[in-house]
Amino acid sequence: MRKFKIPNMGALLAFEASARHESFTHAAKELFLTESAISRQIATLESNLGVRLFVRAKQRVVLTRAGRLYSTQVRRALENLDRDTLSIIAHGSGGGYLELAVLPTFASQWLIPRLKDFNDRTPDVRINMGVRTDTFSFEESHFEAAIHYGKPTWPGTSSDYLFGEEVVPICSPSLLSKPIKKPHELLAYPLLHSTTRPDAWTRWLSDLGVEDNSTMQGVRYELHTMLISAAAAGLGVALVPKFFVEGQLKQLGLIIPFEAATVADSAYYLVYPTELSHGKPLELFRTWLLEQASAYKAPKP
Structure with missing residues (x-):
């Protein structure tokens, strides 16, 4: 059972708009209310919370530290409520x-x-x-x-x-000093890794009979778009799902240095x-x- 009263929706909407604009005037226009109505809602909210949310300075208002924190929380709650309402509808x-x-x-x-x-x-x-x-x-x-x-x-x-998915190595043609004829030759170049699939290189090379401790070495990127961009910039060789680059290699300035039919598990x-x-x-x-x-x-x- 709640031991306190949650502020009403009107007060929260008035506060969120006022906090976003740091202006009662602009909040009133957005919500089709009078400026005095907004001011009363904020005053009631501050009284109920026992916390000052704004500092009044002549013709403008400025959020206090507590007000700034509360505005972030209220905005997030209203956004979640909006999404949840649309979903249930x-x-x-x-x-x-x-x-x-x-x-x-x-x-x-x-x-x-x-x-x-x-x-x-x-x-x-x-x-x-x-x-x-x-x-x-x-x-x-x-x-x-x-x-x-x-x-x-x-x-x-x-x-x-x-x-x-089938994964393939990709790189800029300018990175290679000579054509790659066997998969272990890729280890002569920097390997670019995905943070969400940290052992992808180790698995791919192992499937091709290459066991080497250096397969885990190299920089890591969270997104495959980053891996693709890094490979195109000549930073190393990336291992990516083939369909991410299929039909776009020339446009992206990339090549597949070694073709091998391996499918991830x-x-x-x-x-x-x-x-x-x-x-x-x-x-x-x-x-x-x-x-x-x-x-x-x-x-x-």
Whole structure:
């Protein structure tokens, strides 16, 4: 049972707008209220909290340290409430929004280029995307589904296999002093690593019969877009999913110095809390995504 009274929504909205503008006048215009109404809301809020949120200075107001901290917390809470409200509305209709956590390079290189087809087929549903590169708690986030790379071992969720991936080394042609004829020759150059797949080089070279302690050495980048840019800049050789660069090597100023057909043992999955699996936006997106994945991994004629 709560031992204190949560401020009313009107006061919180007045405070958030006033804090963002550091102006009661601008907050009043945004919320279609009078300046005196905003001032009263703030005064009541400060009285209830027992904390001064603004310092009045002539024609303007300035946030106190406590006010600045509280404004950040209130803004985040209002944004979460807005997203949660849109999400719950979506569960009751054929339309709405799906909050999807994505891997950034996967989204930009594979998912988003195909998304117009989904929008054309399902005009009442839109996909909001946010970045998550590791597993997370759905209960503690606003996300309703995620594109996950790894194994389908995410507690409390259901998952659908999308496809695996072939990884290839890439680099700037200016980096190489001579053509690469065997995989171990790549160790003569700096290896660029992904922080989310730290053992990718070790696994790839091991599959090709190369065992060497130096495979873990080299700088690390969190995003594959960074790896691709670093390789193009001549900083070293990166190991990336082939479909991230397929058809763009010349445009990016990259080459594949050594071709080898190796497929990672992990894969891409659509993951979602089991209890949300019947929500209409998720159901429609899931059907479409599985169709797209099936078409992508089908043998090309």
